[in-house]
Amino acid sequence: MAISSGNGNAGELNAEAPHRGEPHAPAMAMAVCSLLNASRTGNDEELRRLLLRTAGGDVDGAAAQHQPSSSARPSRVPRDVHVSPLERLTYQGDTALHMVAASGDEENFLKSAGIICRSGRGDMGLLVTPNCNGDTPLHSAATAGNLAMVRKLIELSKCTANNGSSATAAAKMLRRENKSGETALHGAIRFGSVGMVRKLLEEDPELVCIPRSATGTSPLYLAVLLGRDQIVGEIHKVIATAPNHISFSGPDGQTAMHAAVLRGEGETQIS
Incomplete structure (x- = not known):
């Protein structure tokens, strides 16, 4: 329902x-x-x-010990x-x-x-x-x-x-991945949380490889497009340890380089 x-x-x-x-x-x-x-x-x-x-x-683990406090508002939902x-x-x-x-x-x-x-x-x-x-x-x-x-x-x-x-x-x-081919890392990048991006990549560096196809929006492309320079730096740390394991893809066949140009920042380091 x-x-x-x-x-x-x-x-x-x-x-x-x-x-x-x-x-x-x-x-x-x-x-x-x-x-x-x-x-x-x-x-x-x-x-x-x-x-x-x-x-x-x-x-x-504590149902037997759990008792609603006397001040708790009783639930109106029937017990059955x-x-x-x-x-x-x-x-x-x-x-x-x-x-x-x-x-x-x-x-x-x-x-x-x-x-x-x-x-x-x-x-x-x-x-x-x-x-x-x-x-x-x-x-x-x-x-x-x-x-x-x-x-x-x-x-x-x-x-x-x-x-x-x-x-x-x-x-x-x-x-x-959701229906847009994005992981939680994409959400963290959009929000702009460097700490969250760092935590996610510490747990699984392979997240920079998703999507693995050339048709989706990669974390690097998204970070460059949104101007998240610190996050781009965090992704670079992954690139340094596994340069062959990263997706540069963006929508419509674009790459992270296209994203940098679109922002007027052709000098942005993306690889």
């Missing part, structure tokens, strides 16, 4: 739900609305209540109504993790991201679930400039490694 608008309008939800033939439609609409609002505000206590029911178990953490909360196809990742960098948002991930099966699924644009929660965090959230999502991805390498698990998320 997708929410009618980003404002969590329960009335609109209730109007939609009966047409879907869902049992307890008004209660389900209220549950999804509550999940959206909790995700947007980083209300980790409400997320825990909703997602404990979702998972049918403990999302943070369940909402999946994979539920699409907006018409853009965002899940609760997309919303949390894009909404803040403070501790409650980071905690909320952990609660949502632990409500799943413990695998990579929630971290790489795309919305309608192909964006993962990592894309959402990078586009919003939430560096602490990017670090948190990378940490959570490494926890899914099981018997494999944590670096391999993280790379699986980091290299995910």
